[in-house]
Amino acid sequence: MKSSQDITTSAKVGETLGKQLSKRNTSDHSLTVIIKVISACNLACRYCDADIYSNRRMSLDTVSQIIKKALDYADHVEFIWHGGEPLLMGIQFYEKVVELQKRYRREGQTIINSLQTNGTLISQEWVDFFKANDFHVGVSLDGPPEVHDANRIFKSGQGSFEQVMRGIRLLRENGVEFGVVAVITKETVRLGAKRFLDFFIENGIFNIAILPQRPALNIGRTDALPREEFEKFVIELFDYWYSLDDPRIEIRELDAILDRIFGAESKICIFGGDCRDKILAITPNGDVYPCDEFMFDYRYKLGNIREQTFEEILKPTNPKLIRIRLEDLKTKKSIKCKYSKICNYGCPKDRYVLSRVYNEEGTCGWCNVIDHIYKRVMKDLGKIKE
């Protein structure tokens, strides 16, 4: 188990950072860049919607341009290292990244590095690097083996659960701060919310994020977990989490909904409101998209960082940005839900998928979850009667 001291420290860091970030947003320029350093992976997850077969790798020249231009553009930059599997780039690549960040950083600028990995390649060497360079690590872990191994498999077909848990143990034993991201699939739903959360708690994992399994539109697949099933699962998860009443256990999305109910800003982008010029994603060849969720559609390409600066790409008069904003507005306008002031209309990708793939207009995909949480909270605050 993670010690209570670790958990407290982790919570304090999160709180302090939250305040710092909030301060920055009031007056300073900030940018989050999701950098797809590689289009290859050592896994072949059944639900994967990323490009993992073109085997493109980001060159040092491209990454150098991204870092320089991001630090020219914004006062506070979060680099999210992503793939494919970003650890396949090797430690030397990231040592160079840190060196470039130090070279181009100006006085007073803040740089945050986060990395999302499947966890199977984490070694002592990687752990030492993360620790020495203050990388925050997100590990993809869907739950116990019967759930995780149903989808997160090596190319041989073998499940990756054991290797991921070995990586997590290394992170924990070495005091590297990490969280897990779990994709909610039909296997998770079959397992049930209680057993899902118990698994993480029993393994000392207290920072959990959940994502619904989305359709892999890049390869033309539209199968995914139906919205109703996802919402039902999350409601069960909330009820169980809430009944445990332990603030040490953070479930990112549930935490964010409570933040919004109490009037705070969302700690995650999906309930944050306008993300279009704050979060960008870049492919290995430098193509820039508004979030990696839209990389499946070439029409969403905003530019190329090797040829343009972030100022040019994010110029309000960029016709591509205008068109994307108009499309966003269209999917927002159909939402007449009274909770939209809590969800901020949710994630543009979710609205895109719900409206275009499933012909489901007027929802961000979280309405029933928010309705359930809101009513429960109001009851406990004595604002509504049972």
Next chain:
Amino acid sequence: MSESNFRDELEKVWVPKNVGELEGLLLTIQNEPGKRILKHKIQQTIEVYRDPNQKENYAEQHKKFNRYSRWFKVGGKGL
């Protein structure tokens, strides 16, 4: 639903108007057993509101964007 009814519906969703309202809420549940998650979240939010760089008005709050990672809450302290 007419426009005015729609606005009424929206109004029905309670959100705190200011930090005082949140502090009042916390006081009312402070000594009740359990509700630790609620107490913790309200306390956290009060601390954010008290930040001089934060606007107290909820409407202003909810217009702003907090650029946390969608992949995971950032925990790094920067270089």
